[in-house]
Amino acid sequence: MSRRRMPLGIGRHLRVLPGDAPRWHEHGRMAERCIFIIQIYYLLTLARLYSVGHQYTSFSRHPDELMPLWPMAWLPLDASINDAFSGLVLAMQVIGVLGLFFWRHFIVRLLVCVAFLQHMTFANLGGAINHGLHEWFWLSFILLFLPAGLWRQRDDALSRHQRVGVMTVFAAAGGFILMFYSLSGYYKLRELVLTEAHGVYGALHWDSMAQIVGGRMFDTMSDPPLAEFLLNYPILGWPMFMLLYYVEVFAFIAIFRPVLLKPFAVVLILFHIGTFLFLDIAFDDHVVINGLFMLMSPLAPGGFRVMQTVLALPVIGDVLRVFVGRRWRETGRAAVPAE
Amino acid sequence: MSTIDRRRMLYLLAWIYALLALGINVFWQERDVFPIFNWSLFSVVTDNNVSPTLMIHRIDDLVFDEPMNFFDLGAYFPRARSRDVKVVKLIRRYRADVAVDPTAGPALIRAIEQRFLAGYDRVDYSLETWRYDALERFHHGRINERILHYTGSTVEDPS
Numbered sequence: 001m002s003r004r005r006m007p008l009g010i011g012r013h014l015r016v017l018p019g020d021a022p023r024w025h026e027h028g029r030m031a032e033r034c035i036f037i038i039q040i041y042y043l044l045t046l047a048r049l050y051s052v053g054h055q056y057t058s059f060s061r062h063p064d065e066l067m068p069l070w071p072m073a074w075l076p077l078d079a080s081i082n083d084a085f086s087g088l089v090l091a092m093q094v095i096g097v098l099g100l101f102f103w104r105h106f107i108v109r110l111l112v113c114v115a116f117l118q119h120m121t122f123a124n125l126g127g128a129i130n131h132g133l134h135e136w137f138w139l140s141f142i143l144l145f146l147p148a149g150l151w152r153q154r155d156d157a158l159s160r161h162q163r164v165g166v167m168t169v170f171a172a173a174g175g176f177i178l179m180f181y182s183l184s185g186y187y188k189l190r191e192l193v194l195t196e197a198h199g200v201y202g203a204l205h206w207d208s209m210a211q212i213v214g215g216r217m218f219d220t221m222s223d224p225p226l227a228e229f230l231l232n233y234p235i236l237g238w239p240m241f242m243l244l245y246y247v248e249v250f251a252f253i254a255i256f257r258p259v260l261l262k263p264f265a266v267v268l269i270l271f272h273i274g275t276f277l278f279l280d281i282a283f284d285d286h287v288v289i290n291g292l293f294m295l296m297s298p299l300a301p302g303g304f305r306v307m308q309t310v311l312a313l314p315v316i317g318d319v320l321r322v323f324v325g326r327r328w329r330e331t332g333r334a335a336v337p338a339e
Numbered sequence: 340m341s342t343i344d345r346r347r348m349l350y351l352l353a354w355i356y357a358l359l360a361l362g363i364n365v366f367w368q369e370r371d372v373f374p375i376f377n378w379s380l381f382s383v384v385t386d387n388n389v390s391p392t393l394m395i396h397r398i399d400d401l402v403f404d405e406p407m408n409f410f411d412l413g414a415y416f417p418r419a420r421s422r423d424v425k426v427v428k429l430i431r432r433y434r435a436d437v438a439v440d441p442t443a444g445p446a447l448i449r450a451i452e453q454r455f456l457a458g459y460d461r462v463d464y465s466l467e468t469w470r471y472d473a474l475e476r477f478h479h480g481r482i483n484e485r486i487l488h489y490t491g492s493t494v495e496d497p498s
Contacts, residue, residue, distance in 0.1 A: 142349070187382035188381070219391075
């Protein structure tokens with residue numbers, strides 16, 4: 001049976017593995033599942049927009065400390081800011097509810113995207129940016145590209161064009177998340193190469209993770225649950241640190257090799273649990289996002305096959321495939337459901 | 340929009356984001372162009388860590404013999420209790436911005452005072468940078484260097 005490959009830019013060079021060929025007969029089920037997950041995303045977006053009111057009241061007492069960002073240029077920076085905030089909080093809650101029920105309409109998704117941008121703006125006032133909400137916002141932006149007319153028919157009666165459109169946007173959402181990790185991995189790798197080139201202390205040193213953990217601990221004088229343990233046994237952190245470098249640098253490849261989506265999601269979720277245990281930084285939103293758009297992704301093949309996953313790993317799998325040769329193709333093809 | 344157009348559009352968006360994120364890092368020294376985040380997180384690994392530090396010298400009539408780290412005063416400042424890392428980022432930004440443009444200082448000082456030190460008639464404080472090897476500091480309390488950037492008070496005339 002022919003396995004056509006779509007023109008996907010760099011994707012056509014990376015999508016070379018068994019188990020990720022188009023599964024036409026499954027597209028209906030996959031698109032329905034994508035829609036279900038997008039529905040959960042808008043439910044959780046409502047939960048976030050619903051509770052924004054508490055976060056803004058402290059700003060309104062001190063307009064000087066706002067140091068505004070451009071998306072709030074329309075807000076008055078004087079005493080009337082309190083009224084503006086009150087109105088805005090109400091508007092965000094209304095938009096959140098609209099998003100939950102009517103996200104299939106483009107205009108509602110656009111409203112949610114703008115509302116979340118406002119939310120993210122207020123959460124990042126005061127002259128310093130935290131990145132906790134950025135992923136959530138960019139997902140709302142990517143979802144603007146969902147195909148039109150989703151509201152006209154039931155989810156199990158979408159046209160072929162709509163089904164593929166939904167899956168494309170869903171895959172792009174996961175792809176953006178993975179790209180963010182890869183960008184983070186790029187900076188880490190760049191610093192690693194520079195420090196090694198200059199022969200100075202860097203990430204390859206056996207106690208490097210302990211330095212990161214200790215540095216953060218002393219930044220905020222915090223006491224993360226496992227930080228002291230790691231500072232007493234610094235070498236234990238190094239393998240985890242190197243695994244993180246590997247997964248972050250190559251994260252974006254997982255979108256072209258869906259067999260990696262679930263394993264990478266698990267590692268990235270564990271990484272975020274690690275950031276809490278070692279750094280006292282909680283990324284609950286990122287855990288949820290990785291769970292929804294990667295771990296639960298209908299685009300990933302079902303089940304878990306060790307060999308198939310190992311052979312799909314960037315670099316490691318690419319090298320192994322050279323030696324395993326024809327056998328992996330046969331194993332892989334056997335693993336793909338019959339079309 | 341056809342499926343291929345949608346796909347191309349999303350690819351283009353990803354490329355634009357990635358190039359902007361990397362460009363910000365190159366041209367604006369890791370400063371963000373909101374809402375694009377450059378995702379440079381814990382990239383620099385060193386045994387000469389740099390911690391921007393807010394030291395408190397006095398809270399109203401309570402004068403400390405030895406200045407206290409802001410984050411050790413959770414009983415006095417809610418944002419110390421919640422370990423709000425923005426104070427660290429603001430001091431880092433103060434250090435970088437004032438080196439380029441000295442007039443950028445007062446706005447950042449106001450932001451630090453109003454956001455982190457509010458609730459008292461008078462708080463005397465200093466902005467510092469501490470350099471240290473994290474393991475040495477953890478095991479032996481050793482600090483390699485303390486650099487003072489600014490000494491101030493939330494009252495206009497502290498004398």
